[in-house]
Amino acid sequence: MKIAGDDVPLIGITDLSVGFTTRAGVVAPVLRNIGLVVRRGETVGLVGESGSGKSTLALVAMGYLKAGLRVLGGGVRFAGQDMLAGDGVAAIRGGRLALIPQNAGQALTPTIRIGAQIAEALRLHSTLPRADHAARVVELLARVRLPTPGALVTRYPHELSGGQQQRVAIAMALAGEPEALLLDEPTTGLDVTTQAHVLELLRDLAASSGMAMVYVSHDLGAVARVCARVAVMYAGEIVAEGSARQILRTPSHPYARGLIAAIPVLGEARLPVPLDGRPPAPGAVGEGCSFAPRCGLAEAGCLTARGALVPAPGGGVVRCRRADAAVRLPMRRDGALRLALEFDGGGGVLGLDAIAVSYARRSLWDQITRAPRDAAPVVDGITLTLRPGETIGLVGESGSGKSTILKSIAGLIGPLRGSIDLAGVALAPRVAQRDVGVLRRVQLIFQNPDESLNPRQTIAEILAQPLGLYFGLSGAALRARSIELLAQVRLGGHYLDRLPAQLSGGEKQRVAVARAFAADPDVVLCDEVTSALDVSVQAAVLGLLDDLRRERRTACIFVSHDLGVVRALADRVVVLYQGRICESGPADAVYGLPSHPYTEALLGAVLEPDPDHAPRLLAADIVEHGPPARGCAFQNRCHRRLGGICATDAPPAHEIGDGHVIRCHIPPATLAAAQAAP
Amino acid sequence: MLRLVLNRLLLGLVTVALASAIIFGAVEALPGDACVAVLQRDAVGQRLANCRHDLGLDRPALTRYLGWAAGAVQGDLGVSAGSGRPIAALLGERLRNTLLLAGLTLAVGVPLALLLGVLGGLRRDGALDIVLSTGGILAMTIPEFVSATVLIFVFSIWLGWVPGIVVAAPGAPLADFFPGIVLPVAVLTMVMTAHILRTIRSSVIEVMASDFVRMAVLKGVPYARIVWRHALPSALLPAINVIALTIAWLLGGVVVVEKVFNYPGLGRFMIDSIxxxxxxxxxxxxxxxxxxxxxxxxxADLLTLLLDPRLRTHRAGG
Known part of the structure; x- marks a missing residue:
């Protein structure tokens, strides 16, 4: 084996093509002519949407091909060692070159204790004497800032939270003292505050150890925070590469620009700019530029020649003939400002009065003995009024009870206390007790259209359900109405005879939206409806929901963990922590100052696709499995905690005007003063 | 954890108690009773009444059920209507014989099924996997009396290696069952191995495709250790329940095989009694x-609980 000098790149990928053979015998490339060099200590981001080949590329860099794939040409070298050769690759994997997987919860072996899994990496890749391994494991766990590392050693992976599992995976990767880390979407699926903490940890590791990092992500904010250099991937090829600043500030490729423009902005209620069309399927790429079919700037030449990576007007390199024109395409703050609706003084269309929900099932024994119900239900004290045509955003991290509130409105779980009314008429707690007319007026759209659409029904059959049930439509009238609904969600009538599997993720979610609006509802409940979608598709779905809201004045409760998405759509925002309302009010007021300390922490943790933006880590990164029995729900993580009163008394509701309410023991004026000072 | 175990134990006891009531009720619902059945044509007048009095059949059903249940708990299952001997003693010997047959079958079959299932799963669609899968389906679908007859023909009549039936007088020591027991064990092993093998094969395939196995590969863990340490503990879990069902099937009396090989086990006892x-x-x-x-x-449930840390810490009542 050669000893790599400074001139040999740590990771050198040259003209790499990877693909599979389809059933028809056609070779379909997944990666096409990839060239990428990572030098020692460099941090490189690989950015792209699902299907762009970025994860495949990261795995090939470790010499690992997903089942069915083979190398069509080119090579991968790590410090001079051929990673596709087989010999000597196992010694490098997990040692000099380590992977941090996307979903650590599934990537850690469930039947082996955490300490043993890290010790295994030490045994394989460390020169440390065996006797020192136990101490080293604890040291590694401490290095990734896990609390009580000594006690964690004997835990199993499932006993930890998602953020903790991710840290364990990082500790395991660090065991072999790697020269390079490959990170495959390491923070996807984590809460915003946890994500910010993990990213800071990775940044510090890169800076202190001189490790090179290849960071694979769809999240430009995360990449901006960690990477100095960025490569944008589309349809299996690198379409733009340059410094993070060049790519994020002055992107020269239409796709890169579109990707950035599609990210919602926190500061203003602006709809993100969607990217039309969908990426080509592997193997469906023609001779020309793979982005040309979706590109507004495409000209005849784009369809015939693919082009090479050439110096870009904005810096770096770009694979685009129209780069000079692309730099004038709209950017992130060019989306349309969201139009607010005028509300008349009339009553609300939906009202929640002091709703509390508990999932705890009372055992037979408890019911016989009449044992008291648990003191702290998962959701408590939720009072809301939704006006016609209004969108209320419910935000909070996982476990904040936001989806539970939706389920309770939809009647999927009966509330423990409190009442819900629909335009002044009390709603039965259970969906089975509600009559068809009431059911029609409240519709639910789910997070994942793959699971909410029946895979065996055509789109026509899916839409026929509400249309037949609520309006008794059939035959030609049914078909005409279905086509009308599809048109409203910007899908052609020819979609009627397709099955969900033949649609892209964004198209499926549009069908789910059409199904909800088929009922002509008064209230639509949206449960994380864009979190399973790519950012460009998300922008389109957000725009669609906003159009429907304006055209039909349908009221909406929009649940999301993404503060930017909520900002784009919501008139009013409710911030939840552990099932309790921390802050509520008009969106502009909630996103402005003063803020509840939890809102402050959430907003501080949001990442911007801007290399100069640094998140503020305010809330302690701990995981709570339930609300405290007394006092403020946020007391254990609060960075502005006053003291005893937070633990004993429920925080008072301070109204600051225009319905902006902060529930905190600190008076709003004090909060405002503290938050205005940097 | 302890609460969970106690819960399961209690549930098991309740199930047995319910089963006993249903069994008693079903037998009670049959036309005629033990005396009518045994005395047949003589089941009239004083003889019938005496018989019923001797067996206690003249008491109310509930009293008899409670008496029977109480006896069963203490190991007293009553007396046989045919021979008048205590059932516990008759059962004891048959149970011993069945345990021998089941024990030998398990001792051969389970390790064989585990080994072949794991190999088949690891070499998915390889030559061995195809042979095992095809052989497994054959072994499952061919009725036992056919495979038994073929084995008897080949190994005892044609080759003359082992006897085709088991000749053992009542009360004979276990040694008398050899070598006659070889063929029944072989037939049962074939059926049982096929079932377990197929479960393990598909579970191994699934686990080998999981994220954590891929992570272990990318961590540089040697293949043998990946299989042994990372994959198998998860892959073998589904097999536990299949093995449990197989054990229950073997102990419940394998009627056809016992009949073909003249084996004095619980299955034949059941048929004869009926x-x-x-x-x-x-x-x-x-x-x-x-x-x-x-x-x-x-x-099986408790063993799964013991082997799968994810189930163990599932907060009870959460």
Whole structure:
């Protein structure tokens, strides 16, 4: 084996093509002519949407091909060692070159204790004497800032939270003292505050150890925070590469620009700019530029020649003939400002009065003995009024009870206390007790259209359900109405005879939206409806929901963990922590100052696709499995905690005007003063 | 954890108690009773009344059920209507014989099935996997009496290696069962191995494709250790329940095989008792089989609980 000098790149990928053979015998490339060099200590981001080949590329860099794939040409070298050769690759994997997987919860072996899994990496890749391994494991766990590392050693992976599992995976990767880390979407699926903490940890590791990092992500904010250099991937090829600043500030490729423009902005209620069309399927790429079919700037030449990576007007390199024109395409703050609706003084269309929900099932024994119900239900004290045509955003991290509130409105779980009314008429707690007319007026759209659409029904059959049930439509009238609904969600009538599997993720979610609006509802409940979608598709779905809201004045409760998405759509925002309302009010007021300390922490943790933006880590990164029995729900993580009163008394509701309410023991004026000072 | 175990135990006991009531009720619902069945044409007048009095059949059903249940708990299953001997003693010997047959089958079959299932799963669609899968389907679908007949023809008649039937007088020591037991064990092993093998194969395939196995590969863990340490503990979990069902099936009496090989086990005992309408024995056997099923499944649940840390810490009542 050669000893790599400074001139040999740590990771050198040259003209790499990877693909599979389809059933028809056609070779379909997944990666096409990839060239990428990572030098020692460099941090490189690989950015792209699902299907762009970025994860495949990261795995090939470790010499690992997903089942069915083979190398069509080119090579991968790590410090001079051929990673596709087989010999000597196992010694490098997990040692000099380590992977941090996307979903650590599934990537850690469930039947082996955490300490043993890290010790295994030490045994394989460390020169440390065996006797020192136990101490080293604890040291590694401490290095990734896990609390009580000594006690964690004997835990199993499932006993930890998602953020903790991710840290364990990082500790395991660090065991072999790697020269390079490959990170495959390491923070996807984590809460915003946890994500910010993990990213800071990775940044510090890169800076202190001189490790090179290849960071694979769809999240430009995360990449901006960690990477100095960025490569944008589309349809299996690198379409733009340059410094993070060049790519994020002055992107020269239409796709890169579109990707950035599609990210919602926190500061203003602006709809993100969607990217039309969908990426080509592997193997469906023609001779020309793979982005040309979706590109507004495409000209005849784009369809015939693919082009090479050439110096870009904005810096770096770009694979685009129209780069000079692309730099004038709209950017992130060019989306349309969201139009607010005028509300008349009339009553609300939906009202929640002091709703509390508990999932705890009372055992037979408890019911016989009449044992008291648990003191702290998962959701408590939720009072809301939704006006016609209004969108209320419910935000909070996982476990904040936001989806539970939706389920309770939809009647999927009966509330423990409190009442819900629909335009002044009390709603039965259970969906089975509600009559068809009431059911029609409240519709639910789910997070994942793959699971909410029946895979065996055509789109026509899916839409026929509400249309037949609520309006008794059939035959030609049914078909005409279905086509009308599809048109409203910007899908052609020819979609009627397709099955969900033949649609892209964004198209499926549009069908789910059409199904909800088929009922002509008064209230639509949206449960994380864009979190399973790519950012460009998300922008389109957000725009669609906003159009429907304006055209039909349908009221909406929009649940999301993404503060930017909520900002784009919501008139009013409710911030939840552990099932309790921390802050509520008009969106502009909630996103402005003063803020509840939890809102402050959430907003501080949001990442911007801007290399100069640094998140503020305010809330302690701990995981709570339930609300405290007394006092403020946020007391254990609060960075502005006053003291005893937070633990004993429920925080008072301070109204600051225009319905902006902060529930905190600190008076709003004090909060405002503290938050205005940097 | 302890609460969970106690919960399961209690549930098991309740199941057995319910089963006993259903068995008793079913036997009670049959036309005629043990005396009518045994005395047949003589089941009239004083003889019938005496018989009923001797067996206690003249008491109310509930009293008899409670008496029977209380006896069963203490190991007293009543007396056979046919021979008048205590059922516990008759059962004891048959149970011993069945345990021998089942034990040998398990001892051969389980390791074989585990080994072949894992190999088949690891070499998916390889030559060995195709042979095992095809052989497994054959072994499962060919009725036992056919495979038994073929084995007898080949190994005892044609080659003359082992006897085709088991010749053992009642009360004979276990040694008398050899070598006659070889062929019945072989037939049962074939059927059983096929079932377990297929479960393990598909579970190994699934686990080998999981994220954590891929992570272990990318961590540089040697292949043998990946299989042994990372994959198998998860992959073998589904097999536990299949093995438990197999054990219950073996202990519940493998009627056809016992009949073909003249093996004096529980299955033949059951058939003989039914033919003779010896209802107290049928009742006792049914209770025994029910208890075995509950017991074995309980053991499988507890074993899974022990091996899968994810189940163990599932907060009870959460």
């Amino acid at each position: 033919t003779e309408r010896d209802l107290p024995v049928v009742q006792a056997l049914a209770l025994l089989v029910a208890s075995v099923y509950v017991g074995v499944n309980l053991a």
